[in-house]
Amino acid sequence: MNIRLINIIAFMLVxxxxxxxNAQLNSACSTNWKITGYYTPVESEYNGKNATITVTGIGxxxxxxxxLKDVKMEGWGKTRxxxxxxxxxxxxxxxxxxxxxxxxxxxxxxxxxxHKYIGSGQQFYVxxxxxxxxxxxxxxxxxxxxxxxxxxxxxxxxxxxxxIQTWELTGEGTICLI
Numbered sequence: 470m471n472i473r474l475i476n477i478i479a480f481m482l483v484x485x486x487x488x489x490x491n492a493q494l495n496s497a498c499s500t501n502w503k504i505t506g507y508y509t510p511v512e513s514e515y516n517g518k519n520a521t522i523t524v525t526g527i528g529x530x531x532x533x534x535x536x537l538k539d540v541k542m543e544g545w546g547k548t549r550x551x552x553x554x555x556x557x558x559x560x561x562x563x564x565x566x567x568x569x570x571x572x573x574x575x576x577x578x579x580x581x582x583x584h585k586y587i588g589s590g591q592q593f594y595v596x597x598x599x600x601x602x603x604x605x606x607x608x609x610x611x612x613x614x615x616x617x618x619x620x621x622x623x624x625x626x627x628x629x630x631x632x633i634q635t636w637e638l639t640g641e642g643t644i645c646l647i
Contacts, residue, residue, distance in 0.1 A: 553566060582616060598640070
C-alpha cells in the first residue's frame with residue numbers, strides 16, 4: 470500500500486467519523502464557506518540553507534530556512550530532533566506534540582474556526598466536491614489569526630502528503646452543523 474493511500478485512510482479514519490448519510494444527520498447548513506487546510510511540516514523533507522533562531526527555554530539552534538518559514542505559516546513543525554517547533558507570541562517554542570491555540574495536541578480532522586460562527590467543540594460536515602471532505606465529520610477545536618467569519622481550516626496531519634491534502638480540500642462548500 471503506498472504512503473499516499475495510507476495517509477488518506479488515516480485522515481478518514483482517525484480524523485473523522487463516517488456518516489452513513491448526510492440526510493440522516495440532524496443539521497443546520499450554510500452555504501459559501503471557504504475551506505482550507507493546515508498541516509505540520511517535517512524538517513527532514515527540506516533541503517537548503519539553515520538559519521539560527523532562539524528557542525524559548527533551550528537556546529540557540531539552527532534549522533532549515535524554508536522549514537522555519539513554513540512553521541511560521543502553519544504554527545508547528547516536526548524537527549530533525551524528533552520534537553516539535555512552534556511559533557507564536559513572536560517567539561519559537563518546543564513541544565512534544567504540535568499544539569492548537571489552546572495548548573492541546575492537534576488531532577487530524579480538528580478545524581480552526583471563527584468561534585462566532587462555529588463554536589469550539591461543535592461538530593460539522595462539509596458538502597463539497599473534494600473527495601477528502603465527503604461523508605466526514607470534523608470538530609471545531611482551534612482558532613487562527615486568518616480564520617474569520619465563514620472560513621474553516623482543517624488539520625490534515627504531518628509532512629508533504631498532508632500538505633498535498635490541504636490543497637485537495639481547499640475550495641468552497643456548504644457547512645452543516647451537527
